[in-house]
Amino acid sequence: MPKPARTTRRDFLKTAAATSLAGRLTWDLRGDPPDAPERHKLAGAALSAARKAGASYADVRINRYLTESLSAREQRLREVVAGESYGAGVRVLVNGTWGFAGTSRVTADALKQAALAAVAIARANAPLQARRVELAPVKAYRDRWNSSFKKNPFEVPVEQKIALLLKINETAQKVKGASFVDSSLRFAEERKFFVSTEGSALEQHLVRSHCTFAVTAVDRARGVFQQRRSLSAPVQRGWESIEEYPWLQEAGQAAEEAVQKLSARPPEPGKYDLVLHPTHLWLTIHESCGHPTELDRALGYEANYAGTSFLTTDKRGKFRYGSELVNMVGDRTQPGGLATVAYDDDGVPGQRWYLVKNGVFVDYQTTREQAAWIGQQQGHGCAHADSWHSVPFQRMPNVSLDPAEKEISTNDLLADVKNGILILGDGSYSIDQQRYNFQFGGQLFWAIRNGKKAEMLRDVAYQARTPNFWNSCDGLAGPREYWLGGSFSDAKGEPVQLNAVSHGCPTARFRQVNVLNTAAGPGR
Amino acid sequence: MPILSPDEARALSKRILSLAAVPEAEVSLSGGPSAHLRFAVNTITTSGSADDLSVSFTARHGKRHATVTANQADDPSLKRLVEQAERLARLAPEDPELMPLLGPQEYLPVPGFIAATANLSPQARAEAAGKAIREASAKKLVGAGFYRNSGGFEATANSRGLFAYHAASNARFAMTARTSDGGGSGYAAANSHDAAQVDTAAVAATAADKALASRGARELPPGVYAVVLEPQAVADLFTTLRFAGLSAREADEGRSVFSAPGGKNRIGEKLFASPVNLYTDPQHPAVPGSPFTEAGLPARKIYFAREGVLENLVYDRFWAEKRGKQPTGHPTNLILDGGTHNLEDLIASTARGLLITRFWYIRAVNPQTMLLTGLTRDGLFYIEKGKVQYPVRNFRFNESPVELLKQVELLGPQRRVVSSEQGRFAMYLPALKVRAFRFTSLSEAV
Numbered sequence: 001m002p003k004p005a006r007t008t009r010r011d012f013l014k015t016a017a018a019t020s021l022a023g024r025l026t027w028d029l030r031g032d033p034p035d036a037p038e039r040h041k042l043a044g045a046a047l048s049a050a051r052k053a054g055a056s057y058a059d060v061r062i063n064r065y066l067t068e069s070l071s072a073r074e075q076r077l078r079e080v081v082a083g084e085s086y087g088a089g090v091r092v093l094v095n096g097t098w099g100f101a102g103t104s105r106v107t108a109d110a111l112k113q114a115a116l117a118a119v120a121i122a123r124a125n126a127p128l129q130a131r132r133v134e135l136a137p138v139k140a141y142r143d144r145w146n147s148s149f150k151k152n153p154f155e156v157p158v159e160q161k162i163a164l165l166l167k168i169n170e171t172a173q174k175v176k177g178a179s180f181v182d183s184s185l186r187f188a189e190e191r192k193f194f195v196s197t198e199g200s201a202l203e204q205h206l207v208r209s210h211c212t213f214a215v216t217a218v219d220r221a222r223g224v225f226q227q228r229r230s231l232s233a234p235v236q237r238g239w240e241s242i243e244e245y246p247w248l249q250e251a252g253q254a255a256e257e258a259v260q261k262l263s264a265r266p267p268e269p270g271k272y273d274l275v276l277h278p279t280h281l282w283l284t285i286h287e288s289c290g291h292p293t294e295l296d297r298a299l300g301y302e303a304n305y306a307g308t309s310f311l312t313t314d315k316r317g318k319f320r321y322g323s324e325l326v327n328m329v330g331d332r333t334q335p336g337g338l339a340t341v342a343y344d345d346d347g348v349p350g351q352r353w354y355l356v357k358n359g360v361f362v363d364y365q366t367t368r369e370q371a372a373w374i375g376q377q378q379g380h381g382c383a384h385a386d387s388w389h390s391v392p393f394q395r396m397p398n399v400s401l402d403p404a405e406k407e408i409s410t411n412d413l414l415a416d417v418k419n420g421i422l423i424l425g426d427g428s429y430s431i432d433q434q435r436y437n438f439q440f441g442g443q444l445f446w447a448i449r450n451g452k453k454a455e456m457l458r459d460v461a462y463q464a465r466t467p468n469f470w471n472s473c474d475g476l477a478g479p480r481e482y483w484l485g486g487s488f489s490d491a492k493g494e495p496v497q498l499n500a501v502s503h504g505c506p507t508a509r510f511r512q513v514n515v516l517n518t519a520a521g522p523g524r
Numbered sequence: 525m526p527i528l529s530p531d532e533a534r535a536l537s538k539r540i541l542s543l544a545a546v547p548e549a550e551v552s553l554s555g556g557p558s559a560h561l562r563f564a565v566n567t568i569t570t571s572g573s574a575d576d577l578s579v580s581f582t583a584r585h586g587k588r589h590a591t592v593t594a595n596q597a598d599d600p601s602l603k604r605l606v607e608q609a610e611r612l613a614r615l616a617p618e619d620p621e622l623m624p625l626l627g628p629q630e631y632l633p634v635p636g637f638i639a640a641t642a643n644l645s646p647q648a649r650a651e652a653a654g655k656a657i658r659e660a661s662a663k664k665l666v667g668a669g670f671y672r673n674s675g676g677f678e679a680t681a682n683s684r685g686l687f688a689y690h691a692a693s694n695a696r697f698a699m700t701a702r703t704s705d706g707g708g709s710g711y712a713a714a715n716s717h718d719a720a721q722v723d724t725a726a727v728a729a730t731a732a733d734k735a736l737a738s739r740g741a742r743e744l745p746p747g748v749y750a751v752v753l754e755p756q757a758v759a760d761l762f763t764t765l766r767f768a769g770l771s772a773r774e775a776d777e778g779r780s781v782f783s784a785p786g787g788k789n790r791i792g793e794k795l796f797a798s799p800v801n802l803y804t805d806p807q808h809p810a811v812p813g814s815p816f817t818e819a820g821l822p823a824r825k826i827y828f829a830r831e832g833v834l835e836n837l838v839y840d841r842f843w844a845e846k847r848g849k850q851p852t853g854h855p856t857n858l859i860l861d862g863g864t865h866n867l868e869d870l871i872a873s874t875a876r877g878l879l880i881t882r883f884w885y886i887r888a889v890n891p892q893t894m895l896l897t898g899l900t901r902d903g904l905f906y907i908e909k910g911k912v913q914y915p916v917r918n919f920r921f922n923e924s925p926v927e928l929l930k931q932v933e934l935l936g937p938q939r940r941v942v943s944s945e946q947g948r949f950a951m952y953l954p955a956l957k958v959r960a961f962r963f964t965s966l967s968e969a970v
Contacts, residue, residue: 076617076619076620076621077616077617077619078619079589079590079591080590080591080612080613080616081590081591081592081593082590082591082592082593082608082609082612083592083593083594084592084593084594084595084596085576085594085595086594086595086596087574087576087595089572089574091572097568098568098569098570098571099571099572100570100571100572100573101572101573101574102572102573102574102575102576103574103575104575104576104577104595104596117573118572120646121559121571121572121573121646123646124645124646124647124649124650125561125568125571125646125650127650127654128563128567128568128650128653128654128657129567129568130565130566130567130568131567158612158615158616159615162615162616162617166617179777179778179779180777180779216779218777218778218779220778220785220786220787221785221786222785223778223783223784223785223786224892225778225779225783225891225892227779227891299565300564300565300666300668300702301564301565301569301668302564302668303564303666303668303700303702303709304562304564304668304669304670304698304699304700304711305670305698305944305945307884307901307969308702308706310969389574389576390572390574391570391571391572393570428887428888428889428897429887430885430886430887430897430898430899430920431885432884432885432899432901432918432920432967432969433884433885433899433901433969434968434969434970435969436967436968436969437899437920437965437966437967437968437969439889439897439920439922441889459890461889461897463920463964463965465968494560494562494670494672494698495558495560495670495672496947514965516922516964518889518890518895518922519890519892
């Protein structure tokens, strides 16, 4: 990660300030949302309709989602798109079977109809229910919560955003050999209202921000090209997160590195020690620890799509997932984490717990419904629906690797590597349906020789088996190098739902991992 | 929101356009009901229904433009939508690539909407899933599956009088059957615009047969094998080709597998084996597409490859004009012609190789060669002397669909398929016998 540089930030702010402030986007396209008493009235109509129709439990979510996205290619702004989706979802339990219906018409009548439709679905499905749904007890909460942000990006003038993208592109384009630059900004805002027949009434307001760019260098004579994407990450924060990042510094550096990649050499395939920077490692954590510790996967509930998990329930508390250094924490409380909430979509408070402790697999991600499946008294608050029209189910909290207690640096980790590769940035990623065999690429690769970072490499990927990989971890950097990566759009479930999730980690070292040369191509 | 009829969609578009203060604007509408049912571990899990409406308005101020999308259609909401887009459009810089709005167009008729499929009852979904669960239980297997039915319309209109409308329905069922010891797994799926064509019992029976046949898989070394791909596996691989691979502009800019040195592309080159005919055809009866693509551009039959020669790539209107080509728009379906052989013929022609039924988690590794990585899943079998001999452990591959089409030896019968990971884009693809396919490591996942 490049360090923040104040001068570059001022530079783009100056450009933006030269334009007017008329581009302010107010968050509601539709006008004011119903006030609190009105929302309670609407939701109450659905809850009582559900109860009357025979539901033992019901909840209603009345949610508004705003998105804004801008993208630019070189000095052309390709698009500015603002979007809003507003509606309500009613979920019911009838005789231990779930039913759900969503409607974009947020009126008392439409909500009642949705409640009845949800009950009808539950009744139709009841004959197929082999095991009644039992919800772990949860207290009734009445609360309001805002995610952590200083400047709501939806209140920042659009000119300022356009100026930033064009300036990033201009900076990268100045580098000789940089052929193309694409940049984009995406913002999301959620205003969520949840009530249940158990007495909870929760309002949550979440804001997420993401800026990224990619520079492509093309050598037309040779007919080859290379790309270098930004190492930045999306966060559950506001416009201040964009202001703090040294975009222009990274744009120039990325352009130079894209060009440099054209003349870098691919690796000799074989076993190498890997030093993985947090801008890269977050995605490996996501795939090889985040998904396999989902309880629904472990028990076969996602077998038809995402798959199952090698971390079966008999392994809990015993299986050596990684070396003693490896501590993975599930966390819905981490400031800035994309999956951070005060309450999940079951109304369960956000919490923090260990999934892997001192290398041993100790726990799963769970919801209220899942707690009973493994004899837990309470779920870990991992229910999430990506829209008012989606059914909540188990989704990933922020899953992060604890740093070393001591202040160890990346250079300290390099010092003990004779022949290795340092990887920055996320690239290609793929893992099997039980989360054993994975392959990851990256953005930047540097040879490590005799403890020192040496020349640049290109077209590197590593392939490993999850427990072998984490057991080969013999070095972690300290708290100062801890960094939060993440994704706006982790896919799971049928129909597919997206979840925003973060993964924090320090730089980490892994011994003797299998490395491929991906430039070797498919020729034979 | 029910599905809007053509008249209703036209009236709503006109109402929105009449609110516009800008001289030029576009409206896109879409919506309709969808419902689904999931089951796993032979029991129902979650299910639901929802309806929605999407209203998208693009305002144009000369060469400036911006788009706002919302899902409410009352007058105050529409007014705010239009004002918001107009305000943003005034602030956007000029777009040198903005093409003039199209005037009224002629569209091919594309029938693909069946009301009964759009409005299937919860009981009908439960009955369909029940058949599959019973099939799994009867064979002592553990079933997980997904049934979804939907109906919807899409409409595009603009201030120059263009109006395009299309309604479509869809039903899809997919199921994975696993042995209770976790040692065998099989997958099957079916999709159609007509729910009556989606036979959940037959899908479940196929998944169950594969699960039972895949038990006791043996380990083979990674390496290059001849392969027979079932249509599902071909669909899983082709999704990347469709999404990322066919852009003419990227090819001309030197950043695609279809780039040629010196700023040229490879159109006209024989890149694939002779029997490869790859095209989009909105009116194909087995996989009806849409009569229009972006901004109301009429969809038409377009060959991307004919007799192995790269014939065309995807041209948007701007790039087509710049290069003196006809715009293609993005394909709304994809068809690869099949051959006269059946799957058994393909297997019988294989001295030593693998039968692949499904791929999983396919991601691009190297865009220069369109190298992809991914894994086999839910049924991989060893073929020797023209016969399936035994199941084998899964592999990770590193291979390119472009290379695959070069290595095609025989084509089998076609089937309507969608990617098992990436969703709803309908393709009509054959089974393929491919001379050489590269596997790089073993996966112990079942």
